[in-house]
Amino acid sequence: MSTSPDLIAELPELARAIKAWGLELGFADVRIADVDLAHLEAGLQAWLDAGCHGEMDYMASHGMKRARPAELVPGTVRAIVARMDYLPHSRADDWRAQERRRHEDPDAAVVSVYARGRDYHKVLRNRLQSLAERIQGAIGPFGYRAFTDSAPVMELPLAEKAGLGWRGKHTLLLSRSAGSTFFIGEILVDIPLPVDPPTGRHCGGCSACIDACPTGAILGPGRLDARRCISYLTIELKGSIPEEFRPLIGNRIYGCDDCQVVCPWNKFAQRAQIADFDERNGLGEGDLVTLFGWEEEEFNRRMEGSPIRRIGHERWLRNLAVGLGNAAVAKRGDEHILAALRARSAHPSELVREHVAWALARHVQ
Template identity: 45%
Template sequence: MNKRRDGLKAALIAETREAGFAKLGICRPDAVPRIAERLAAFVDAGMHGQMGWMAERMHWRGDPTALWPEARSVIMLAEPYTPDHDPLDVLERPDVAAISIYAQGRDYHDVVKKRLKRVGRWLIEQVPEAQIKVFVDTAPVMEKPLAEAAGLGWQGKHTNLLGRDLGSWFFLGAIFTTVALEPDAPEISHCGSCTACLDICPTDAFPAPYQLDARRCISYLTIEHKGPVDEELRALMGNRIYGCDDCLAVCPWNKFAATARDQRYATREDLMAPPLAELATLDDAGFRARFSGSPIKRIGRDRFVRNVAYAIGNSGNPALMAAVKRLANDPDPAVADAAHWAILRLKEVFQ
């Protein structure tokens, strides 16, 4: 039986490569015993902000064995989306929008899930009694700790996963299965004394290495946070309107980053550096049409345009005044508030 399982794992690795994944790692569902404690401390400190779903399903998120007690193995898979340009360059152009690299192409949820299902079907063909469940960032699964336990990489000081042979730019997918597969050795941190990711954060969102206060993180503020953003933080957001890649982009391990294989992750030309004035004109229909098939679509027009207004206020460009003035009477209170703030900021440029 062990020989059969060893052969199965080797074949599984080959199949995942054929499906498009760059790396596979396996762990037991009980391989991350401390995550419940860490998650509880994070939530108790309020660092999750408005992400109430973290608290609501902590019993599953903190214990993979509770999510599906029958599971015997967790197969963690990595799929690179490494950019072919420096994501920080756009920050030097305040009249255009900075959009996180992962959102500049096709929605990864759809792409990765199809690959996972293909691998899952293959596994069931090899072991007909097997059962599987696949997850891509949409269920109470702590992908990063599980991936670390499976040897794919480690959570850096910025709490994101990175790998010696993957760099920072990769998506994670998980297959829970009733098949008992030989686990891989967990990875350990290779950050050393480097603090590049902590030092570059525009909003000081890291109270300590390996700790993130989401309430100050630009990715959280632009994607998850509803309503007005604290004025203290608005000016620090720059022209970042969806996500923030700063802490990922400066990681020295990116010199070993795996190349993106799927062209669907390639940057859409209209999302690399879209003009803020153009984005400010989007109504709901225009927003939905422009971001069809993009993960950006899920935050909705109002939150997106709110972010655009903040970026215009940070641009220091009086030529954008007309664009933001049109938003001053927007039906959404957060958009109108952001527009009024931006107008005041731009007026300071005239003085």
């Protein structure tokens, strides 16, 4: 946009107003960053060249545009980056201990905490759009585009530059006041707003997240091989889950929170300020046999508005079959589990049949 001298003088006050409006819309923090990410291009290219993105072709399809926001949205000079907490109110004060108990229960179907409520893409995008419209109402038309995990944008580096937190050794963003249980969204704008300083990094010598990763996906501080990550295997991977990883997945049927559960900073995790992220359909307490019994119509109905629906019923059954196979460690030959698996042994999907056969074999070995 054409920035008049009068507007330039008003930019600090506009930045303060934007942050206040963001809080009114349910964001927990709003900050501003420049969009120079050139220093990350070599690392991004090396990560892609090593194939660490697996089947996530969208990570590579836009080339270095991911590190060049001004190429994605011409005219961009700043990113307004917002944080929204998602920890459901149904989680106990010591929610990490609550999650550990779920991991240790062979009957439990563990869904990543972020996915138990409404799809965050819709929630954040709508509120970011409302924030942009509020800005437009104050200053008139300007160039902008709102995103949340929906475009080739390096969101976490922008959030780190803006001072929302720092990249932990697990690559997630960490906040000293909120841990890592939050979503991030941004508005790329053509307004030269004053930027906020970064916070610095505060992981110190801790390696809890690296040590806790069930599949060894965190290769070292800030180095993640997505092909080994349970979130990738249960959400992004479309085909068969490699057998070497199936026993390591345990009872995690959609995503994985292990690196967050062990992180000391998550004792400061904040409850969601809005009801959208309340747990739905009992996903915080579900069991493997019950969820495996959902037919496609029930899955689609219950998962309406949930991020889980995008994997579809076939992959839902695939993931649950792996969990039921792993229950054999503690409950070998359990008749309820065997009956559930046998009921799906002739499923029309070859993908489901393969994982059911593997699970049954685990129970009769």
